[in-house]
Amino acid sequence: MNEEVKTLAVELLDKEYNVSCPADEEESLRRSAQYLDEKLREIRLQGKTLGLERIAIMTALNMAHELLQSKEELDRMAKNSKEQLVRLLDKLDSALSETS
Numbered sequence: 390m391n392e393e394v395k396t397l398a399v400e401l402l403d404k405e406y407n408v409s410c411p412a413d414e415e416e417s418l419r420r421s422a423q424y425l426d427e428k429l430r431e432i433r434l435q436g437k438t439l440g441l442e443r444i445a446i447m448t449a450l451n452m453a454h455e456l457l458q459s460k461e462e463l464d465r466m467a468k469n470s471k472e473q474l475v476r477l478l479d480k481l482d483s484a485l486s487e488t489s
Contacts, residue, residue, distance in 0.1 A: 401426050428452060
């Protein structure tokens, strides 16, 4: 199965980068690049980090932190949902055994 691959130009901190991506992922890559550019600019505006490499590293660390926090929150929500489902199934089993 051959998937069409496109080269997409994205701009990060006023520099253009060509990135290959599947044609059906083009919009997602554009949104990702826009989000990354916003985060890079936030770090640059703080004025504490001068070099592009340090800006990129600090941005990557911040985004990794956000991702891990989101994952932990989703894990907590999944655990809570599972516990609620177990309680509901127990109630259902109890109600069904009372009617038998």
